Each structure stands twice: as C-alpha cells, then as structure tokens.
Amino acid sequence: MRGGFARPAIDLRHTLPLLLALVLALTLSGCGLFSPPAPVEAPPPVAASEPEPVASEPEVASAPEVASEPEVPSEAKAAPRKLHFPPIRHRRPAPPPPAPPSTPPAPAPAPLVTTRVLERGTYRTLLDSKVQKTDGKVVGRAVDLIAGPGGRPVQMIVNLQGFMGVGDRKAVFPWSAVRVNTQPTTPAITLALGPGQAPVPIVPKPGGGAQQPALDEPSPTRLPILDATIERANGAKVGRVVDVLLDAAAGPLAVVLDVSGTLESRQTIAAEWSALHFVTKNHTLRAELEMTEQQLDASPRYVADQPVRAVKPFAAESPAFNSRGAK
Template sequence: MRGGFARPVVNLPTLSALLVVAVLSGCSLFRSPPPPEPEAPVAASEPDVASEPEAASAPDAASDTETPEAKPAPRKPRPAPVRRRRPTPPPPAPASAPVAPPPQPLVQTKVIERGTFRTLLDSEVQKTDGKVVGRAVDMVAGPGGKPQEVVVNLQGFMGIGDRKASFPWSAVRVNPQPKTPAITLALTPAQLQLTDRPKSGGAQPGVGEAGPTRLPLIDATVERANGAKVGRVVDVLLDGGADPLAVVLDVSGTLEKRHTIAADWSALHFVTKNNALEAQIEMSDQQVDASPPYANDQPVRAVSPNPATGAAPAASARGAQ
C-alpha cells in the first residue's frame, strides 16, 4: 500500500443510483412554483367581532402539590358620584316702579267762546226802542256776588251834561251778537223819564259807592283771605242771560308789563270785611303765573284754583305791594 488517502471504491450500481438522484433533483429546481392562492375578501359590512375573553384554565387537579389559591385582584374604588348642583334660578325681575302720575295742573280752565258773551265796560246801552242812551261803566254786586245794579254814563248833547245813573240789574238784557249794542234796558216809564231828561251836576246820589252790601266791581281789588292782593278788576264778562261769567283781572306788578287773566266768577268769594263788601279769590302767585293770558281776539280761558294743589300760600312779595 502507498502512502496518502485511500481511494473510494465506486462501483457501477452506485454510480447509476447517483445519476438518477441528480436528474430528479435537477428537474425539481427548474419547475416554476405554483401561483399563490388569492385571499378571501373580507366583507366591509361585517363588524369586527370582539374576541371573546379566554376562559381561565381550570387548575390542574392532577398536580401532586397543592398550589395556594390565587387571590382576586383588588377592585378599584369607584369614584364617588359627582352631584351637580342645580343652577340657582335667577332672581325674579324687580317689578317696574309705577310711573309717577303727571303733576296736577295748578289751575282749572273753562273755555268761553267768542260770540257767547259780551264785555261790560264801555259797552253801548240802548233802550227797547233802539235808541242808544250811553255806555256801561260799572256793575254793582251784592252779598254772594249777585248783580244788583248797572251803572251807565248817560250821554248829553256833544258830551255836555253827561252823568252817571244806576239801573236795577233786573232791567238788563244782554245781546251776545257782536257789532250791536251789548246792553238793552227794559225800563219802566218812570225810569225812562230819568234817561230822557239827563241833568248836569254829576252822578246820582249813591251811584258807584261801596258799602257793607254793595261792591262796585270795576277797579275793585281782589285779595286772598289773608289780605294779599291778587289783582284789580278791569272788566266783567256777561252771557246772554245777563249772568256774569268771569272777571278780567290786571295781575301785573308795579314794574311789569300789563298782564291780565280771566278769573271764573264761581271762584270769587264775596265777604264783608271792615264794614265793606269785598271780593276774594284763593290763588297763589304760582297759580296766577300759570294762568293763560286774556286776549280780546282769542277764546277766553277762565281760570279757577285747582283744589288738588292745595290752598294759596302766605302773602308773597307781589301780594304785599
């Protein structure tokens, strides 16, 4: 034997077997792999089924050694339920304060339309036959303010022989139509003789004189009960029935522009004071200032104090003049 590795002994049957194995393995190398199988489509509408929890495996009963029982996991404490407090209802809206009523007017007014009255002062006076005999210059009021007499300035010839004469108020007729003699005297025969034969020498005795029961109104002072002056009478308004409706008062001060108002006749009070009859009206300076002015060409608004505003205050600077 020679040195080195021994040669393997290959016989013919072994070599044939090896060739067959090589041919078979080569065929498998060149064969194409089968195509992959398509995956089944998953339905989109099917919801995912939650995996069921696996059941806990039962403890092995066949174990020889006893294992200690597993303690249950401690439960997590549940948080105390939070009770939400109901929101406090808003307080009720405060009731709206009652609207204060408008202040009471200081004076009450009564409208006297033009064409329903005539003024007394300087109005023409005629007899029933239509003859004008003079002009009215005054009215004499008695207790309670009832008219007693009318004072007429009787006309003479060309102004000569003019004189004043008084006639009973019962003979007075008033025509409210404008542009006509305002007063007609329905006189008796004896009274007609007096007007037909005027005499010079001034007025009749007692004409225009004041007394405890007589008050000539024109230029009379109207005061409050406390003696404070309110105004001076400058005219009297008469209706168609010869009843006085109002007096026109000059209420202007010493240095003021002339200011006249119409005072309702019903607001006057006639009282005897210091043995003389006088007219009073309870109107404060504020009420006088709040009175609408009197104008010859406008409807007359006769005023009277509003009793809701209280009585007139004490005498003021104007009343003390």
C-alpha cells in the first residue's frame, strides 16, 4: 500500500448523463451568442436652419487640363521615351556703349618743299658743256649764263679754244642763238648765229675815266649765274651756284646749289629756276631764294647722271618762265 490520499472511484453511470446535459445546454446557449444583433433605429434628423448667404470669393480659374497621354497596354512593352530638352537660347550681348567722341586727328604737317622730277634726256647741264657751230665743229665750252632783270637769260659766255690750249679766250654770244641738245651723245650746245650776231670778246676797254664793268662781272642789269651767291631777303646766305640745268628749248630749269658751306662735306641740291627772285641791291643785280635751313635739309640731294628732283619752297608762287625765260 502506497502513501498519500486515496482517489475516489468515479462511477460513469451517474456522471455520464450529467455531462451530456451540460454539453446540450452549452450548445443551445452558443446559438444565441452567434446570432446578429437586431438593428437599432437612428433618431430622426433635426431640421437645421439654413445659414445666411455669405459673399463667396471669386473663383480662381483652374489651370487648363493637359491631355493625358494614351495609355499603353500593359502587355506591350513601352518604348523608351526620348528626352526633349528645350533649346538653349543664348542671350545676345548688349551692344557696347558708343565711343565717346574723340578729337579729330591733327592734320598732317604741310611738306616743307615740293619737288619736280627731271628725267635724263630732258635736260643738259651748262657748265663745261661742249659748244659747236651748226656745221658740227666744236669751238669751245660753255662757262656761264648771263641773266638780266627778272631772270631772263640774255647771253652765254663761251671759252673759245685755241691750238693746244694756247690762245684760249672768252667771248659772249647772244642767248637767242643758243640751241640745246638733250641727247647725252651729242654736244650739249649749238650756236646758230644769224646776221649781225658775231661773238663779243671779253676784254677791258681802254681809255681814261671810270672803268666800265667787264661783260662777265655783275652790274645793275646783268648777273653772271655761275659762282653767284644766292641769298635770302634778309641777306643770309643760301648757297653758291655751281651749275645750271637747261631744257630742250634753251630755257633754264634749275640751278645746282652748293649748300654745304664747306669743301669737306659738300652737299648740293637742285632749286627750280622759277623759285629765284631777281632784285637790284647796292646797284647790283642779285638772285634770292627764300628757303629756310629746315627746307634745305629736307631737299633731296643732287646726284649727277641720275634723275634730278628740283625743289622749291612749299606753296611758293613764283613767276613761271617759258622756254626763253619770258614771263
């Protein structure tokens, strides 16, 4: 016999009817629990008084509806959409502000001298040029030109040659008998003497009393050009004449001036004959040329056997001479 309390013996004959009655009662009560409850009637609505109309705010216009893209069936595979970027519009740069009005450029300075080109074949030099007669016989060489009032050539001095240099003498010929050959291969000057145009020898006149100037010396009406000193109106020296350029009509074109003043650095220019002014001072005919030192420096240099650029002061208005030097 084990220790502990003795368990009472259960008699199924008495407990089974009780269990069945309990299960039946529970089943009946469960049907009532699971049935839906009866609907509850809602109370009738209470009539509310209508509110007074209030001024409504103005309706805001709604944005326009955008048409939606058509729907693509879900079965079809949607194609990738291309990205569309708006065009880039570059803003035009603002135009630059107008430049402030600038002062007009200063006018170019006026030239100091004007030049005229004398091509070879259009002129011959006077000094030491061969002089021939119309038959082609050379009789001597030219040594000077005598100018009268106004610069008109009146005579030419020729050194007549003797035999082997013995008996050379100077003689004066009228300028109207002078002909100029511009071709370099021919004698430069031809004497076409007419009736009564015999040469006049340069010799001192005998006799007492006051000695008259020789034909090759300056006088109030005569000016030997070679070796003459050209001055300005104020008496300042411009240069010394070393040669004269003649055209085909025996008209003087220009004088060659030595403007250096020294033999070490000799500089020569060709000044136009029309730029010379012939005046009488101290009972002597003189030639003047109004050219400053700056104008002399700006003048092109004279070079023999090359085209000559004859100069004159800028805007100088001098009387023009024709082929015979007449105004």
